[in-house]
Amino acid sequence: MITVGGFNTAIDRLVTLDVLQPGAVQRASTVQSYPGGKGVHVAQTIAALGEPVQLVGLVDAPHRNVVTRRMSERGVLFHGVEMGEGLRQCLALRERDGRMTEVLDPGPMLTTATRDQLLRTLERALDSSEALVLSGSLPRGFESDTYAKIVRHAASLGMACLVDASGETLRQVVDARPCVIKPNRDEAGQLVGYPVDTPAQAETLLRELYARGVVRPLVTLGEQGAFGFDGESVWHASLALERSMNAVGSGDCFLAGMAVAYQRGLAFDESLRLAVACGAANAMGEETGFVERSLVQSLLPKVRVQRIVAPARRA
Numbered sequence: 486m487i488t489v490g491g492f493n494t495a496i497d498r499l500v501t502l503d504v505l506q507p508g509a510v511q512r513a514s515t516v517q518s519y520p521g522g523k524g525v526h527v528a529q530t531i532a533a534l535g536e537p538v539q540l541v542g543l544v545d546a547p548h549r550n551v552v553t554r555r556m557s558e559r560g561v562l563f564h565g566v567e568m569g570e571g572l573r574q575c576l577a578l579r580e581r582d583g584r585m586t587e588v589l590d591p592g593p594m595l596t597t598a599t600r601d602q603l604l605r606t607l608e609r610a611l612d613s614s615e616a617l618v619l620s621g622s623l624p625r626g627f628e629s630d631t632y633a634k635i636v637r638h639a640a641s642l643g644m645a646c647l648v649d650a651s652g653e654t655l656r657q658v659v660d661a662r663p664c665v666i667k668p669n670r671d672e673a674g675q676l677v678g679y680p681v682d683t684p685a686q687a688e689t690l691l692r693e694l695y696a697r698g699v700v701r702p703l704v705t706l707g708e709q710g711a712f713g714f715d716g717e718s719v720w721h722a723s724l725a726l727e728r729s730m731n732a733v734g735s736g737d738c739f740l741a742g743m744a745v746a747y748q749r750g751l752a753f754d755e756s757l758r759l760a761v762a763c764g765a766a767n768a769m770g771e772e773t774g775f776v777e778r779s780l781v782q783s784l785l786p787k788v789r790v791q792r793i794v795a796p797a798r799r800a
C-alpha cells in the first residue's frame with residue numbers, strides 16, 4: 486500500500502471560454518467541477534496504474550460525499566479529516582488555444598485540533614503502508630517544517646518518502662534526507678538560487694541535492710522531460726508530444742509514476758520512463774492530474790531515456 490499525505494484537498498472548477506479578456510464580462514462555454522488538489526491527483530494516478538493507495542486529506546461536510554465517492558470510483562481509499570471551514574476552491578480558465586489561467590484560493594486556516602487530527606490520521610495510515618508520498622502545499626496553520634518532520638518519522642519506520650513541495654517547506658524537506666524530491670524548473674531554481682534550464686545546470690542541481698542527502702533527486706522541466714540522479718549517473722527522460730491539451734498536474738502524475746515504480750522495485754531508468762510517460766499522458770488529456778493506464782502503457786516505449794553522465798564522472 487502507498488499512502489499519500491496530500492492534505493490540501495480542493496474543489497476545482499474548470500471554465501472554458503473563447504479568449505480571456507481581463508476586465509470584461511464573459512460567458513463560459515462549459516463549466517466543470519470536481520475534487521482536486523495534488524493529493525487527489527497523485528492518489529488517483531497511483532490507483533489508475535494499479536497499486537493499492539490511500540489518501541489522507543481535508544474535507545468539509547458539504548463535499549464529504551462527493552470527494553469520497555470520486556476517490557472510491559477511482560480506487561482510492563480516502564481518509565477525509567473534516568473541518569469546520571470550507572475546502573479550497575480553485576479556478577482554471579481555459580481558452581480556445583489551450584492557454585490556462587489558474588486562480589488558487591489560499592485555503593482554510595486550520596485549527597490546532599484539525600492539524601493534530603490530520604497528523605494522527607496519517608500516522609495511523611502509515612501502519613499499513615510501504616511508501617509515503619507527501620504532495621502539495623501545506624494548509625495554512627501548519628509550520629513549514631511539517632513535511633520534514635514527517636519525512637524523519639517515516640524514515641525511522643524504514644519507509645521511503647517521496648515529496649513534492651516548494652519554497653521553505655521543500656528547503657526543510659531536503660535537510661530531512663527524503664528518498665525522492667521532484668521540484669519543477671521554478672521550484673528548483675528557487676531552492677538553489679541559480680537557474681535550472683540546461684542539462685549542465687540540472688546535473689549541478691542534482692549532485693548538490695544528492696550531496697545534501699536526497700537519495701534520488703529529480704527535476705522536471707515540463708515538455709523537456711525530467712532529469713534524475715541515482716548516485717552514479719545522471720539520466721534524462723523525455724517524450725515529445727505533437728500537442729499538449731493540459732499539462733497542469735503533469736508533475737503530480739509524474740510523481741505518482743515514480744511512487745509506483747518505487748513500490749514495484751523498478752530500476753532507476755525504468756522508473757524515470759514510467760514517470761515521464763505518466764506526465765506526458767496527463768498533458769495529452771483534458772483532465773488535470775489523472776491518466777489512463779492503457780495510455781501510459783502505450784507511451785512507455787516512446788519515452789527516450791538516456792544516461793547523460795557516465796558513472797566515471799562521479800563527483
Ligand SMILES: Nc1ncnc2c1ncn2[C@@H]1O[C@H](COP(=O)(O)OP(=O)(O)OP(=O)(O)O)[C@@H](O)[C@H]1O
Nearest residue numbers: 669705706707708710711729732734735736737764
Ligand atoms: N507538454 C508536455 N509534453 C510532454 N511531457 C510533458 C509535458 N508537460 C509535462 N510533461 C512531463 O511531465 C513531467 C512533469 O511536468 P512539469 O515539469 O510541468 O511538472 P510540474 O510543473 O510540477 O506540474 P504540476 O505541478 O502542474 O503537476 C515532465 O518532466 C515531463 O516528463
Ligand SMILES: [Mg+2]
Nearest residue numbers: 649669736737
Ligand atoms: Mg508540480
